[in-house]
Amino acid sequence: MGGINGNGLTDLRERLRGTVLGPQDPGYDESRGIYNAMIDRRPAAIAQCVDAADVRATLAFAQETGVELAVRGGGHSGPGLCLVDDGLTLDLSPMRWARVDPATSTVQVGGGSQLGDVDHATHGFGLAMPAGIMSTTGVGGLTLGGGHGHLTRKYGLTIDNLLAADVVLADGTFVTATEKDHPDLFWALRGGGGNFGVVTSFTFRLHPVDTVGVAVTLWPVERTSEVLRWYREFLPAAADDLNGFFALLVVPPGPPFPEPIHGRKMCGVVWCYTGDMDAAPLEDVLSAVNEPGPPAFHFTTPMPYPALQSLFDELIPKGLQWYWRGDFFDGIPDAAVEVHQRYGEALPTDLSTMHLYPVDAAAHRVGVDDTAWAYRDAVWSGVIAGIDPDPANADVVRQWCVDYWTDLHGHSMGGSYINFLGEQEGPERVGATYRGHYDKLAAVKHTYDPDNFFRANQNIPPSAG
Numbered sequence: 001m002g003g004i005n006g007n008g009l010t011d012l013r014e015r016l017r018g019t020v021l022g023p024q025d026p027g028y029d030e031s032r033g034i035y036n037a038m039i040d041r042r043p044a045a046i047a048q049c050v051d052a053a054d055v056r057a058t059l060a061f062a063q064e065t066g067v068e069l070a071v072r073g074g075g076h077s078g079p080g081l082c083l084v085d086d087g088l089t090l091d092l093s094p095m096r097w098a099r100v101d102p103a104t105s106t107v108q109v110g111g112g113s114q115l116g117d118v119d120h121a122t123h124g125f126g127l128a129m130p131a132g133i134m135s136t137t138g139v140g141g142l143t144l145g146g147g148h149g150h151l152t153r154k155y156g157l158t159i160d161n162l163l164a165a166d167v168v169l170a171d172g173t174f175v176t177a178t179e180k181d182h183p184d185l186f187w188a189l190r191g192g193g194g195n196f197g198v199v200t201s202f203t204f205r206l207h208p209v210d211t212v213g214v215a216v217t218l219w220p221v222e223r224t225s226e227v228l229r230w231y232r233e234f235l236p237a238a239a240d241d242l243n244g245f246f247a248l249l250v251v252p253p254g255p256p257f258p259e260p261i262h263g264r265k266m267c268g269v270v271w272c273y274t275g276d277m278d279a280a281p282l283e284d285v286l287s288a289v290n291e292p293g294p295p296a297f298h299f300t301t302p303m304p305y306p307a308l309q310s311l312f313d314e315l316i317p318k319g320l321q322w323y324w325r326g327d328f329f330d331g332i333p334d335a336a337v338e339v340h341q342r343y344g345e346a347l348p349t350d351l352s353t354m355h356l357y358p359v360d361a362a363a364h365r366v367g368v369d370d371t372a373w374a375y376r377d378a379v380w381s382g383v384i385a386g387i388d389p390d391p392a393n394a395d396v397v398r399q400w401c402v403d404y405w406t407d408l409h410g411h412s413m414g415g416s417y418i419n420f421l422g423e424q425e426g427p428e429r430v431g432a433t434y435r436g437h438y439d440k441l442a443a444v445k446h447t448y449d450p451d452n453f454f455r456a457n458q459n460i461p462p463s464a465g
């Protein structure tokens with residue numbers, strides 16, 4: 001591999017309209033900072049691309065010099081795949097924009113955009129894109145991995161609403177991938193991660209979402225077993241309008257939580273309801289929350305959808321220590337319930353958590369071979385996240401996460417949502433994530449990136465041809 005010397009930085013700067021930062025430049029440390037502070041890597045240069053021409057120039061420079069390349073969108077990557085020591089980060093963060101077409105209910109989104117950018121643009125038209133649970137999440141990484149969130153049961157995965165993607169390929173070619181143009185690439189982009197090119201813009205289908213019903217229901221963590229046994233039956237049988245992800249957590253101080261439960265370990269569900277709240281009030285829809293026993297806290301309110309999307313932003317800001325791992329589940333058997341009970345009671349820090357996101361209902365109505373997402377039969381996408389602001393607790397949260405995942409993995413379907421793969425998870429985990437789609441993805445990789453230029457990702461090496 002080559003490197004980047006002072007002359008190389010000068011050369012790259014002359015090619016780009018955007019800013020190029022080297023290790024000696026003001027702003028370099030801030031720019032290399034990502035969501036997960038457990039990752040501390042120092043690229044030789046960060047190219048902040050403002051348009052597709054900058055992207056092409058950066059790729060050409062990397063090809064000519066042989067420097068290793070990583071691509072950064074929103075910077076939420078748990079294992080920090082957007083940074084390579086002594087490499088070149090192609091940073092799309094200046095490309096944050098969203099353009100809504102209300103006549104067609106679509107939005108075109110810049111490759112460096114975050115979900116909050118899209119929510120702001122679409123909400124003014126009473127529309128929304130199904131994606132994520134935090135406004136700071138990058139659209140690019142979330143989409144390329146599949147994308148699930150509050151609207152999944154009603155409107156499917158993010159990739160189920162992707163209509164087109166503008167892509168710069170490894171050789172600098174610019175293409176627009178759709179169902180009709182480059183359909184093999186379009187198929188692979190819908191779940192295959194960052195293996196195939198740099199997406200400079202996405203076009204999504206939007207849905208009528210304005211004010212949603214939001215509820216948070218909590219029980220003492222000692223009740224995890226009863227609550228999970230109820231939840232595993234209740235939610236899959238519920239109407240598509242109701243989404244609710246299950247969580248193990250420590251109650252944060254502050255509203256809407258009353259002071260007596262601040263700092264207590266709890267299990268609970270965060271609900272999002274897109275139904276008619278006049279015809280079917282959320283309180284009525286959730287009347288069954290008393291079945292596993294009266295909750296310690298039950299709060300409901302109507303809320304603008306962007307407010308729900310940003311509800312957790314301040315609680316879990318950029319710059320914390322993170323270690324996460326995930327798996328898909330088609331059920332929650334009693335043996336898994338007991339694992340959740342045990343590790344919920346052992347939450348190691350106030351921010352550490354476990355979430356089970358539903359990926360059924362509308363997401364199940366897309367054919368298993370229609371996209372690269374290989375788990376259309378999964379009911380939940382689970383993630384275990386050890387989180388703390390103090391680097392001294394990094395080993396503690398990491399060990400809790402690994403132990404929890406190890407004890408739970410035998411009850412999973414074998415693979416994980418690609419965006420929940422953590423550090424030090426090898427190629428076999430990538431293979432398990434893509435199941436029978438892996439060989440087709442490797443063939444598409446051979447077509448569009450035969451030299452595996454894009455490899456700083458959850459990598460799928462190209463097939464032999």
